[in-house]
Amino acid sequence: MNSLDLPGRPEDTRVVVAMSGGVDSSVVAGILKREGYDVVGVTLQLYDHGAATHRAGSCCAGRDIDDARRVSETLRIPHYVLDYEERFRQAVIDPFAESYVAGETPIPCVSCNQTVKFADLLETARDLGAAALATGHYIRSRSNGAHRALYRPVDADRDQSYFLFATTQEQIDYLRFPLGGMPKPEVRAIAAELGLAVADKQDSQDICFVPQGKYSDIIARLKPAAATPGDIVHIDGRVLGRHEGILRYTIGQRRGIGIASGEPLYVVHLDAERARVVVGPREALETRKVYLRAMNWLGDEDLDAIGPDGIELFAKVRSTRPPRPAVLRRRGGATWVELAEGESGIAPGQACVLYGDDGNDARVLGGGFIERSERGARAEAMLARLAALPVDVAAE
Template sequence: MKKAIIAMSGGVDSSVAAFIMKEKGYHIIGVTMKLYDNDDIGIDTERTCCSLSDIEDARSVCYKLGALYYVFNFKADFKEKIIDDFIETYENGGTPNPCIRCNRYLKFDKLMHRMKELQYDYVVTGHYARIEKKGDRYILKKAVDLSKDQSYVLYNMTQEQLAHVQFPLGEMEKSETRKIAEENGFINADKKDSQDICFVPNGDYAAFIEDYTGKKYPEGDFVDTSGNVLGKHKGIIRYTIGQRKGLGLALPCPMYVKEKDLEDNKVVLCLNDELFSKELYANDFNWLSIEEPKEEIRCKARIRYNQKEQPATAKVMEDGKVKVTFDESQRAICKGQAVVLYDGDVVLGGGTIL
């Protein structure tokens, strides 16, 4: 009998993934990754993923399915790989995507290592995406339910990981998932999907960083693209490219964050038209469903999670970085975010925007 570890967050998706694998005849165990203590990140609520109530929900589902349930302590890895990088990226003027790093370093690295130690065959998650084999190569594809597709945050997977991971929900609509949970009396059948970064559930990233590090980020000048001072900002980590709300300025027309000058501690504002650009460079690039191309390729590219892919050309440079040139200018390309390349519903690969 094949054996699968089900990564369970306490939500409805991973619970139904566990149910499906059990129905397919797999021997399953449920595991939750303990990533932090609420005290560590200054949160006194249970609104975060992998909180005590989430653990109890996951345990309840496993009990219903007759499966053993474990909690693995990955707190040290989460601090080093996710939280510290999150802070460092903001301090260096970027906008991080911690969910991508969590998938890369914890779900599909640490958890797969644990899978091998326990001599199991697969890691299973509740992600909405599909894995298929084409010749000798595994390919990652978008989910059938495009409104829930999570392929963008999975581009960092390796061929070895794709061979030992299953996404049972990739062929399903979200409504089907909830129906299965309801029919089986799962405690989390009506539980809302978590939207926020798990360790910053209130969305105030700057306050989290200041509380966590004990640092105060000094005020500086808002300036326009000509260098004219427009007012004072409240610390450079509080702003991201394309931001308009929350600047605290009375301006004659709407202005947006164009860039952050770390050296002089200035936030540069511009008009909306000046936010658009056609090119980006990305590093730490992972070619997933294809080998690294020797020539320029046509594709579609996505520069943020909820964006529709845009026609583009991609080229690997001599230094290994990838240059992506869009057919039409894109708004507010953010350093630190991911660019992911697609051919139809196939994920070609992705990297971090420089």
């Protein structure tokens, strides 16, 4: 076995590297080339939104494609640019906008990995005769019986496992993540050692296709209905003001709500059907149960055979939060996670990612998208009452 846990010598092993034009994927191509692998670089052109293609921190656009091409020339590896703009729009941008219209807070990076990168590009890598597709993600994979499993990386500050929970077992078996065992400073040092022009390049941002980071502008253009004005309503039914579209709000938001109040208020619910932004005190955000859809289970246990006690594990409901103790339960087709410690600001459309423990070497057990959350009994009762009232009644 070689360094990628593949049979055969490196020089007899073709590996396609997904090159975004950033330092991480460039270093992956560089170290694999240095180890003797038959490396082929592939860059996806995903969008062309004018200013976004020149913005520092964007990826898979004009300037970054040029950077990937220059790196490939330095490394002397073949490099291909594939036009995936239409596929990216259909699979990522359109669902992103539709999710906001529905009052959710989506994660486009997960959708991109699910569809464009780990489905379409993976098939392209197979067509090129590659034994594996390697990426610059900070996550680890290693053998687990007849398959491979995912684990959190050495560099906890760069942990990207939250965005990769939807990776299927078949994809995991084919993918390789050479940077999972390295801290970021070491990666940049290797880039400088290899003479790569991107050694000091700024890291890409999460929402790569949004010019100046203003996602509301993209959504308003694609889905004008999301910019429909409506009421800002207190959870107790009082109308406190007006807003210019629910797309400008997220669950848990406190600043920039657009109303003056003698008490701290947070966005606790987005009523897309009635174009209402519901606000309330912080305690109305407290959540201990989240229901999941599109569940991707990577654990060894049979998910459909979960007993009444559920499975004790650790859950992460935000990319920036550490995994917390939880119990996974499944009954009657429904899957939910009970959090041992309350979390606030949980929004539909976000991910709940599951782990074997809370350590840096924790195994990724999969996860799902949050369909809805269950608050405390008082908050749930107030939201139910508000939902039952006609808009004109709530306004009185």
